[in-house]
Amino acid sequence: MSTTSQTTSLPVPDRADRLRAAFLAAGFTADGLLDRLGAPAYAALARSETVPALRATRGTGPLDSLVRLFLLQRSVPLEQAKAALPLDEALADGWLVRDGDGAAETVRATVDVRPYGGPQGQDWYIVSDLGCAVGGAGGAGGRGEGVVLGVGGASTTLAGLTVRTPVASALDVGTGSGIQALHAAQHATRVTATDLNPRALVFTRLTLALSDAPEAELHTGSLYEPVGARTYDLIVSNPPFVISPGARLTYRDGGMSGDDLCRTLVQQAGERLNEGGYAQFLANWEHVEGEDWKERVRSWVPRGCDAWIIQREFQDVTQYAELWLRDAGDHRALPEEYAARYEEWLDAFEARRTRAIGFGWITLRKAAAERPSIVVEEWPHPVEQPLGDTVVAHFARQDYLRRRDDAALLADRFVLAPEVVQEQVGRPGAEDPEHVILRQNRGMRRATRVDTVGAGFAGVCDGSLTAGRILDAIAQLMGEDPVVLRDRTPQAIRLLVEEGFLTPVDEPADPAASA
Template sequence: MRTSCAISRGASRHNGGVSPTASESLPADRSDVTRGLRDALLSAEFTADGLLELLGAPAYAALARSETVPALRATRGEGPLETLVRLFLLQQPVLRERVAGVLPLDACLESGWLRGIGTGAEVAATVDVRPYGGPDGEDWFIVSDLGCAVGGAGGIGSHDEGVVLGVGGASTTLAGITVRTPVAAALDIGTGSGIQALHASRHATQVTATDLNPRALHITALTLALSGAPAADLREGSLYEPVDQGAGATYDLIVSNPPFVISPGARLTYRDGGMSGDDLCRSIVQGAGEYLNDGGHAQFLANWQHVEGEEWTERLRSWVPRGCDAWIVQREVQDITQYAELWLRDAGDHRTDPAAYAARYDAWLDEFEARKVKAVGFGWITLRKTGAAEPSIVVEEWPHPVEQPLGDTVRAHFARVDWLRAHDDAALLESSFRLSGEVVQEQVGLPGAEDPEHVVLRQGRGMRRATKVDTVGAGFAGVCDGTLSAGRILDAIAQLMGEEPVLLRDRTPAQIRTLVEQGFLEPVA
């Protein structure tokens, strides 16, 4: 949950950096200045690839952990790229004449991207501007508050209620799992610095982005403009309230990395939803059904409570709106002490007065105790609007490594759900299947034993699942090449094993369905 890729986490407010608060003014959203600034950044190779080449892998990775010293050492030169890294990433004051050789200085000062320091001999950035590589090699830039491009293990170190973060592990995770098919209308709820809206702009005709924080909406506009992306329809408000203004507004894609942290109170807008327990996540999931078009997807990151005496899986099933299929994956579980410590550190509370830290920690545990919460889960929730009389709701735990991006994997999951729903066991046995690519078989048993204790099929791509199968399941999967029907394969296996074919046909479809549902087998049209 707290990891991120490459230059996605910003430098914290230390090492002499400039650190105005989030209450200070933002750059003006002026297209002429933004275009000139973008051109200058690209000309200096202030891109994800350019940074890697300049800094080298160790310093590049360190900057992603909010450790700035290696990057400071790597930018001692006075070239254009070193100047921009010092200015926007490391947030150091830089001599005016040095910046003037790289950026349209007067325009950047006038519009508020830069500000003079002291006597005016130096200038500093007013916002964090972070290179971000798009999925097809696009050179994008994410704007956020200074020192708040998600601050690494030490927390962002800001208690400003309206602070706007940059790219973090959660936002890149959501971007990676989102289904990327062409759509007419997409909705990004709680847009923050605009990362999800930026991704959606590649495949949605119209993007609507909402946020309770007006500062976030302004920063989203800057992110889109500086990245050369189309402008979005920006609306202020909580959850679905901003789109209620347009009666009947529906979307083909809804995404949200909401303020899902379960905390005692709404202390920080970017992370604390202000509702009791996990009610905010429940509300956003339950409300999605009303705003989805048929066939549309809604994809969220969320926290949920593990409550004493209640199955967490049933809690999440109750969130799924009527008429929607769902695939919910729990990626991580933390006990309540780990959870409280994580988010206290995120806000930098561990660096404040010890008594204040202890009081906040105690309040967090009081909240959990009152609600009988023993742990908190984190994961992904994907809905798809189908209107099916018997919806498919899959709730599972998979804490193991996966291969991002997973958007195609998510889309394929629901396509298989449709296929399975349309085929009873008789139709399944008449169908042909193909073993998915990069599936291997592992056999586990004592050395020298004639037969393995169990057989495991393992995926090399996507979710990288592993599932245990019996001898029949392993044999069936091994010969699936799309030429023979499932029934004919089972008849051949029955003959080899000396079993009654009818009995094998009766007991095997459930195992085949599991292999199809989990993506080990693909139905052949």
């Protein structure tokens, strides 16, 4: 988007319901786009490529006109636009502007509007700056430091991760175009959204209004400053996590040294969470020479909180610098200018002894536990979104395991998770497998290697027998001492429970009675 388009007055949401009605009537929805454009052109839009969609919308019908106006940012003849939406209101409220005059008069959009399907099939719309939802593979560079982006992979990732249990209050820190606030409005009585960029709050208001969602309480400011000491049941943030040598672009650069912005966001979340509440973030963190990255991020977890931290990927500093230099459009600058920028990034990393940057997910849960559960792991493998229920189940399992010593664990009954399958690995024709793999087909899609006892134990867990009695039966079949087997197996059972392969059926009041 050009600087001029950023300084143009943004639309007002007062009559967004009329515009929404026109969109729905024309089929300007996520499903309608797929039907009209076809799968290849629709998929190309997700890659920020517009040419196939332009070819597919050469007609003059209302849907073609709306796609070209609001999604592809092309001018449309006045009469075509009039047939697709309440033109006078759209012009008066600032959604469109006129170009030309007479028979050649056209209209064009002032903002990007992307249809977005909600989790229960809702027809939603995300409003952002022109060219920031689709429009080529050049990133957001050159569009000004106050640019407000539309839907991206990070946005949808966080939306899928977020716990969706009904809550009284939710806070979206760094709301941008408002996608997280929109999701939260479906299950939170009160939603508060903040952003350092005042323009972002205007876009959030437009997104909520056009999606027929409840209004949010909007505040300008950095991190938690706008909300003071208020507390919430849910906090979400897709922050400006890029670790850069400056703060050129508000939407991505934190403006603090290294990973301090993400650290501050996480550390200060604890005192703003209600008991049992969740805080969920996307974040970058530094891999510093001579330091374990897991311990670095673990140190961010505030007192009184459990945490689940997952590193999804990492890049060395050269790859990382190149990625974000391209995002800013610096690769299109003069060679000497690009080289100077690149040197600036590498100098900053060298000064901090940073060798790589990790990207991942951080979830906190406020829990008054004597021994907090802090799990930090690396998981670069495919997962199945949405994962909100998986997150809830993870912390529930941590609670369960904290309450169980080995004797209590053996007194409980378990069932194998329904999505788990077994794989046997070995040479073709061999009588016995070399090892056995248990694999989940949903959620985190974990896989774990188990021995003969572990495979046999998991295979008969149907909730009818206690773990101890199953081990006794296995010991008898294998000719092993049951006492020895009971002593050495609980840790393996704990791992299977912790990773979601086994689910406890109940918690007997007197564990010893049923062992």
